[in-house]
Amino acid sequence: MRRRLTxxxxxxxxxxxxxxxxxxxxxxxxxxxxxxxYRAMWESLDSADALVTVLNVAAxxxxxxxAVALGFKMGLFNIGADDQYRLGAxxxxxxxxxxxxxxxxxxxxxxxxxxxxxxxYAGVAGVLxxxxxxxxxxxxxxxxxxxxxxxxxxxxxxxxxKRVRLQSETKSIKPSGWLPxxxxxxxxxxYHLPSGTVLEGFIVIAxxxxxxxxxxLSRTRFGFDLRATGANxxxxxxxxxxxxxxxxxxxxxxxxxAGLAGMGPLLSEIHKYGDTFPTALGFTGIAVxxxxxNSPTGIAVGALVWAAIEQASRGLAQAGIPPExxxxxxxTLLLSAVVAFEVVRRYGQAAEVRExxxxxxxxxxxxxxxxxxx
Amino acid sequence: xxxxxxxxxxxxxxxxxxxxxxxxVANDGVNLRVTPGTIHAIVGENGAGKSTLMKTLYGAHRPxxxxxxVDGVEQTFxxxxxxxxxxxxxxxxxxxxxxxxxxxxxxxxxxxxxxxFRIDVGAARRRIRELSERYGLDVxxxxxxxxxxxxxxQRAEILKVLYRDARIVILDEPTxxxxxxxxxxLFDNLRGLVADGVTILFISHKLDEVxxxxxAITVVRMGRTVAEVAPSDVTARDLAxxxxxxxxxxxxxxxxxxxxxxxxxxxDLVVKGEGDRLLLDHVSFxxxxxxxxxxxxxxxxxxxxxxxxxxxxxxxxxxxVAMAGRDxxxxxxxxxxxxxxxxxxxxxQQDGLLLAAPLWENVMLGHQTQVPFxxxxxxxxxxxxxxxxxxxxxxxxxxxxxxxxxxxxxxxNQQKLIVGREMTASPRxxxxxxxxxxxxxxxxxxxxEDLRIARAxxxxxxxxxxxxxxxxGLSDSLAxxxxxxxxxxxxxxxxxPADLGSYMTGARxxxxxx
Numbered sequence: 001m002r003r004r005l006t007x008x009x010x011x012x013x014x015x016x017x018x019x020x021x022x023x024x025x026x027x028x029x030x031x032x033x034x035x036x037x038y039r040a041m042w043e044s045l046d047s048a049d050a051l052v053t054v055l056n057v058a059a060x061x062x063x064x065x066x067a068v069a070l071g072f073k074m075g076l077f078n079i080g081a082d083d084q085y086r087l088g089a090x091x092x093x094x095x096x097x098x099x100x101x102x103x104x105x106x107x108x109x110x111x112x113x114x115x116x117x118x119x120x121y122a123g124v125a126g127v128l129x130x131x132x133x134x135x136x137x138x139x140x141x142x143x144x145x146x147x148x149x150x151x152x153x154x155x156x157x158x159x160x161x162k163r164v165r166l167q168s169e170t171k172s173i174k175p176s177g178w179l180p181x182x183x184x185x186x187x188x189x190x191y192h193l194p195s196g197t198v199l200e201g202f203i204v205i206a207x208x209x210x211x212x213x214x215x216x217l218s219r220t221r222f223g224f225d226l227r228a229t230g231a232n233x234x235x236x237x238x239x240x241x242x243x244x245x246x247x248x249x250x251x252x253x254x255x256x257x258a259g260l261a262g263m264g265p266l267l268s269e270i271h272k273y274g275d276t277f278p279t280a281l282g283f284t285g286i287a288v289x290x291x292x293x294n295s296p297t298g299i300a301v302g303a304l305v306w307a308a309i310e311q312a313s314r315g316l317a318q319a320g321i322p323p324e325x326x327x328x329x330x331x332t333l334l335l336s337a338v339v340a341f342e343v344v345r346r347y348g349q350a351a352e353v354r355e356x357x358x359x360x361x362x363x364x365x366x367x368x369x370x371x372x373x374x
Numbered sequence: 375x376x377x378x379x380x381x382x383x384x385x386x387x388x389x390x391x392x393x394x395x396x397x398x399v400a401n402d403g404v405n406l407r408v409t410p411g412t413i414h415a416i417v418g419e420n421g422a423g424k425s426t427l428m429k430t431l432y433g434a435h436r437p438x439x440x441x442x443x444v445d446g447v448e449q450t451f452x453x454x455x456x457x458x459x460x461x462x463x464x465x466x467x468x469x470x471x472x473x474x475x476x477x478x479x480x481x482x483x484x485x486x487x488x489x490x491f492r493i494d495v496g497a498a499r500r501r502i503r504e505l506s507e508r509y510g511l512d513v514x515x516x517x518x519x520x521x522x523x524x525x526x527x528q529r530a531e532i533l534k535v536l537y538r539d540a541r542i543v544i545l546d547e548p549t550x551x552x553x554x555x556x557x558x559x560l561f562d563n564l565r566g567l568v569a570d571g572v573t574i575l576f577i578s579h580k581l582d583e584v585x586x587x588x589x590a591i592t593v594v595r596m597g598r599t600v601a602e603v604a605p606s607d608v609t610a611r612d613l614a615x616x617x618x619x620x621x622x623x624x625x626x627x628x629x630x631x632x633x634x635x636x637x638x639x640x641x642d643l644v645v646k647g648e649g650d651r652l653l654l655d656h657v658s659f660x661x662x663x664x665x666x667x668x669x670x671x672x673x674x675x676x677x678x679x680x681x682x683x684x685x686x687x688x689x690x691x692x693x694x695v696a697m698a699g700r701d702x703x704x705x706x707x708x709x710x711x712x713x714x715x716x717x718x719x720x721x722x723q724q725d726g727l728l729l730a731a732p733l734w735e736n737v738m739l740g741h742q743t744q745v746p747f748x749x750x751x752x753x754x755x756x757x758x759x760x761x762x763x764x765x766x767x768x769x770x771x772x773x774x775x776x777x778x779x780x781x782x783x784x785x786x787n788q789q790k791l792i793v794g795r796e797m798t799a800s801p802r803x804x805x806x807x808x809x810x811x812x813x814x815x816x817x818x819x820x821x822x823e824d825l826r827i828a829r830a831x832x833x834x835x836x837x838x839x840x841x842x843x844x845x846x847g848l849s850d851s852l853a854x855x856x857x858x859x860x861x862x863x864x865x866x867x868x869x870x871p872a873d874l875g876s877y878m879t880g881a882r883x884x885x886x887x888x
Contacts, residue, residue: 220751224735224742231728237687238717238725239740240708349730349781356774356782 010345012017012301015337022332023325030322037321044315045308049197056199058307059206060264060278062300064285066213067257069294073217074250075230080125080140082282083147088118088259089266090151090170093273094159096266097171102334106177115256121147122255123248130244136251155273169274179205179267200268209260210296226250258282287334293341306330382446383446385410385542385573386431391440393426400426401437403595408542408590410445413448413564413574415584416593419617419672419840419878423578427594428544431575432464433442433457444542463535464544467551469527478502481534505536509566524648525556529563536567543567544575550674551581553651560589579617579672593617610881611872618842618875628826632850637698637834638684638803639717644692645679645858653679655859663804666825666835668841668849668866671878677838678720681805684836685717686710697803711740716801718792718809720838722785726792729781733773734762736780737795744799752838761798769794769824770817780858785812793821797828804828807838822848842874854885856880 024034044050064081069080078084092114127145152168161171183193193199217218217223228236229246237243265278286342288306292299313326324365379399392399401423408414412754425604430437433451442449444460451457454464471480478499487501488494502515511529517526528548535543545564549557564574564587570724578584585605586589593601593616638661645654654676669677684695686707695702697713703880717740719725720866727736737812738747738758746757762776769790773783780788789812796804806825810818825848829835839845845852854862854877862877875881 181743219753220757221742221748221753222751224738224753227731228728228739228742231730232724235719235728235739237707238685238719239742240706240711242706242708349779352779353782356778357784 003205011340012337013251014176014344015333017263018340019332022336023329026328027325029136032321037316037325040319040336041309041312041322041326044312048194050311052193052197052199052201052246054307054311056268056306058303059203060261060281061284061288061306062206062303063209063264064258064281065288065299065303066209066290066296067254067261068282068285069289069292069299070213070217070226070257071250071254072289072294073230074226074246075233076247076250077253078125078140078251078254078258079137079286080122080143080282081254081261081285082149083140083144083151084118084121085258085262085281086277086279087116087121088114088116088148089262089277090155090159090273091117092259092263093170093266093271094154094175096173096177097161097272100174100176103176104214106174106281107179107267110173111179111260114259114263114266116259117299118259118262119252119256121194122258123252124351126251129251130247144165159273161272167275168233170219170272171278173266177267178271179263181268200264202264205263209257210300212256213270214296222249230233239255248306259287259347261285287330291334291337294360305333309333376463383443384408385445385562386575387441387443387446388427388431389441389443391427391430391437391442392422393430393435393437399597403431403599404440404594404597405599406592407602408573408575410573411568411571412589413568413576415576415578415588415591416594417578417581417584417591417613417617419579422594422617423597424594425546428464428546428575428577431457432544435684436526437444443466458538458540461539462542462544463538463540463542465528465531465535465546465547467550468550469531471519471527471530473518475513475519477480477513477517477522477530477533478517480514480530481515481537485538494703503819505533508732509570510563522552528552528560532563535607542573542575544577546577547579547674548576549578549580553649557583581613581617581876583880585610585613595619610879611876614875614879614881615872617879618871628748630850631830632662633664633832635663636660637663637665638836639696640684640693641696642693643680643690643695645683645688645689651858653858654683655860655861658693659853659860659863661834661836663802663832663834663848666829666837666848668845669836669838669855670845670852670864670874671855673840675855677807677842677855679858680855681717681720681807681836681838684805687714706815708743712743714800714802716740716796716799716804718796718804718806720807720811722788722792722811725848727780727788732777732779733766733771733783733791734758734776736791737762737765740795741799764796765791765794765798770799770820776833786814787818789813790821791815793824797824801828801833804833804835806840808840809837810841810844818844854878 016060027034027037042190045054060255064085067081068078092110095113096110097104099109100106121143123138125136128137128139156168159170160168182199182201182203186193186199219225225236225241225246228239229241231242233243261281267275269289270276284306288299288302291302291305307330313323384407386406386408388404391401391404401720404423404427406427416424416427421450425883429435433454435449441557442451444462447545449456449460481502482493483497486493487497499515505511506513511533513526513529513533519530522530528551532543542607548560552560553594568574576584576588580853591603591605591613592599593603593613595617604706616879619783640657643654643657644652649866657680659667662705670679671677679688683690686705723729728739734755735758741747746761748752748754759776765771766773766776767838771783771790771794780791783791789810793809810821813821822844825835837845849866850867852864852866853860854864864874864877
C-alpha cells in the first residue's frame with residue numbers, strides 16, 4: 001500500500017519539478033529572476049478572493065476534463081469538446097433568454113438544451129466513425145471549424161439581441177435562470193466571504209458530475225463495457241459488447257458532459273452567449289484530463305492546478321515578468337506529467353509482476369519459475 | 375565471414391541445433407542438410423519446431439547449441455542483417471508490405487540505392503523489372519501494393535529477397551493464403567529460381583503440395599529431425615505417420631455421456647475470404663449435450679473463423695448456426711453469451727483478458743450482465759470477488775489475491791483463471807480453444823477432469839486443439855479441418871496416426887465426410 005502511494009505521488013512531483021526547472025530557465029534567458037516570478041505568483045494566490053476565483057475557474061475545467069476523459073477511457077479521442085460546448089451554450093442561452101420559468105425549471109431547461117445540443121453534435125462524429133470508419137480525431141477537429149461558423153452565423157443572424165449594437169450576443173437570461181451562489185450557504189456554516197467575492201454554485205454541479213462519473217465508470221455494467229472496450233476491444237467484443245453502439249453512446253455522452261461544462265460561465269457569471277463567452281474551454285479540458293490521468297480525483301487536482309497557475313499569472317505583469325511564463329509552466333507541466341506518468345506506471349507494473357511471481361513461487365517451492373508473461 | 379566455399383558442400387547445414395524458451399525446448403537437436411540448387415521442404419505439425427528453426431537460420435535469434443553452416447562455412451548471425459549478407463532471404467507467412475506504397479518502394483525500403491538524400495529510382499526499378507522478367511514473377515514495380523492480390527503480394531515479397539541477392543530463399547507456409555491455381559503458379563516460379571541455382575527452403579504442413587514440388591523432405595517432430603527422405607521414396611501416408619508419430623495417445627475409455635439432444639448445430643456454413651477463397655467451406659456438424667467434439671487440423675485451416683462465426687463476431691455469408699434449436703442469425707454476441715455460450719479463447723492475452731485490470735474484473739469478462747457479477751445495471755463487486763475467490767481456489771490459480779492485475783500472473787495461471795471463469799459460469803455450450811496452452815502438467819490433468827465432469831452433466835464442448843493427447847483423450851468425435859472444409863469425422867478410439875495425419879495434411883481426402 002505504501003508503495004502504491006509512493007507511485008501515485010512520484011509522477012506528479014517529478015513533473016512539477018521538471019516544469020519549474022524549465023520555466024526558470026526560460027525566465028533566466030530573458031533576464032528575469034525566477035525567484036521574483038514565483039514570489040509574485042505565490043502572492044497572487046494569497047487571498048480568499050484569489051482562492052475563490054481559482055475554484056470558480058476550475059469547476060468548468062473539471063467538468064470538461066471529465067467529458068474528455070470519458071472518451072479516453074474508451075479509446076475515443078473527443079477533441080471536439082470545444083465546439084460541442086459552444087454550440088450547446090449558444091442554443092441554451094438563446095432558449096433560456098426566450099422563456100421565463102420558475103427558477104429550478106428554468107435552470108434545468110437551459111442545462112438540458114446545452115447537453116442535448118452538444119451531445120447531438122458529438123453524435124455527428126460518432127455516426128461518421130461507425131458508418132464510414134472516419135477517425136474521430138480528424139472529424140472532431142474539422143467539426144470544430146464548422147461549429148465556429150455555425151455559431152457565428154446563428155448568433156449574428158438569428159439569435160442576437162438586437163438592442164445591442166457593438167457586439168453580437170444573445171439576450172440576457174432572466175435571474176430565474178441563474179445559478180445561485182454559495183455565499184449564503186457558506187454563511188450558514190459560519191464562513192463569511194468578503195463582499196464582492198462570489199463562490200459560484202456551479203461547483204456543486206461539478207462535484208456531482210465527478211461523483212456521477214466515478215459511479216458510472218466503476219459501478220455500472222455500462223462503465224465496465226466502456227472500460228473493457230478501451231482496454232482490449234477484441235476481448236470486449238467476444239464478451240458481448242457491441243462496438244458500434246458503444247462508440248455512439250460514449251461520444252454522445254462525452255459531448256453532453258462537455259455541454260454541461262459550458263454552463264458554469266453561462267449560469268453563474270455571464271448569462272448570455274456572446275463575444276465574452278470563454279473559448280478554448282475544450283482544449284483545457286483535454287489538458288486537464290491528461291494531467292489527471294482520466295481519474296475523477298486526478299482531474300480535480302489537475303483542474304485546480306491549471307486554474308491556480310492562471311490565477312497566479314495575473315500578478316506577474318505588475319512584477320515586470322512576462323505573464324506568458326504561466327503558459328510555459330502549464331505546457332511543460334503537461335508534457336512532463338505525461339512522460340512521468342508513463343515511466344512510473346511501467347516501473348510499478350514491473351514491480352507488481354515481480355511481486356506476484358515471488359509470492360506464487362513461495363507457495364510451492366520446487367516448481368519451475370513461471371514466465372513473466374507468456 | 376570467409377568468402378571461400380567448400381566444394382560440394384551443402385548450401386545450408388544445421389548441426390544439432392538446440393533452442394530453449396522458458397518452459398519448452400523448441401528445437402532439441404535438429405539436423406538439416408540442403409543441397410544447393412534444390413527445393414527442400416521441411417514438414418511438421420504446429421509446435422514441431424519448424425518456425426523456430428527457420429528463425430534461427432534467418433538470424434532472428436541465436437541457437438543455444440549447435441552450428442549453422444552456409445556453403446560449408448560456419449556462420450554466426452547476430453541479426454537478420456548478417457543472414458541477408460550471406461545470401462539468405464526469408465518470405466514470411468504474414469506479408470510485411472506497406473499498402474500505400476508501390477512495389478518498388480516496398481522492395482527498396484531499408485536498402486535504398488543512391489547516395490545521401492537522393493534515391494536512385496531508375497536503378498531500383500530497372501533491377502526489379504529485370505529480376506521480375508528473369509524469373510517470370512510478372513510484378514509491375516509501379517503498382518500500388520494495396521491494390522494487388524494475395525498471389526501478387528507474395529511474388530513481391532519474393533522479389534524483395536531476390537533484390538537483396540538472396541541465393542537461399544526460405545518460404546514459411548507460402549501456400550496457406552493461396553488458392554490452388556496460385557499454388558501451381560508459385561511452384562512454377564520456384565522451379566524457375568532453382569534452375570538458376572537458387573536454393574529454396576519451404577516450410578509446410580500440406581503434404582500433397584510438398585510431394586509435388588520438393589526435391590528433398592525433412593520431417594520434424596517435437597523439436598527433432600525424425601527423417602530425411604526423397605519424395606520418390608515415400609507416400610503421403612508414410613510422411614503423415616512420420617509427422618504425427620507411430621503411436622497416438624490412448625483415449626479415455628470411460629462410458630459415453632453423449633445424449634441425443636442437439637446443443638449446437640452448424641448447417642452449410644460459408645464464410646468468404648479475399649478473392650475466391652472460402653475461409654469456411656460449407657461446414658456442417660452437430661454437437662450434442664454431453665459430447666465433446668474435437669477439431670483437429672493444423673492452425674490456419676478455418677478454426678479461428680469457425681469459432682468467430684459461432685461467437686457472432688464474424689459475419690456469415692451463407693448457412694446457419696443454431697444453439698439449443700434456436701437460429702442465432704439475429705442474435706447478438708452478448709445474447710449468445712447470456713444463453714450459455716462459454717468461450718476459452720486461443721490467445722488469452724489478445725482475446726481473453728484485460729491485462730491491466732484486477733482479476734475480479736477479468737472474471738467478469740463475458741459474464742458482466744449476469745448474476746453474480748451484476749444486479750440490474752449495477753456491478754456487484756462483492757459477488758465478483760466471491761466468485762473470483764472460488765475460481766482461484768478450485769482452479770489453483772497462483773496469485774497473491776483477487777485484486778492483483780492480470781498481467782502480474784504467469785501465462786499458465788492466466789489460463790487457469792480463464793478456464794475457471796468459463797467453467798464456473800454454468801455454460802451450456804463451451805468453445806474451448808487450446809484450453810491448456812501453457813498450463814503445467816498437473817493442472818492440465820485437473821482441467822481435463824473438470825471438462826469430463828461438466829460433460830457428464832450435459833455440457834457440449836467444441837474443442838480446438840493442437841495437442842493430440844488432449845484431442846484424443848477428451849473428444850467423443852474428431853472433426854478434421856483442412857482449408858476451411860470439414861474433411862473427415864473420425865472416431866478417436868480407433869483412428870490410426872497415419873489416417874489422422876493424412877486427413878490433417880491433405881495427403882488423403884475422405885471418401886465421405888459426415
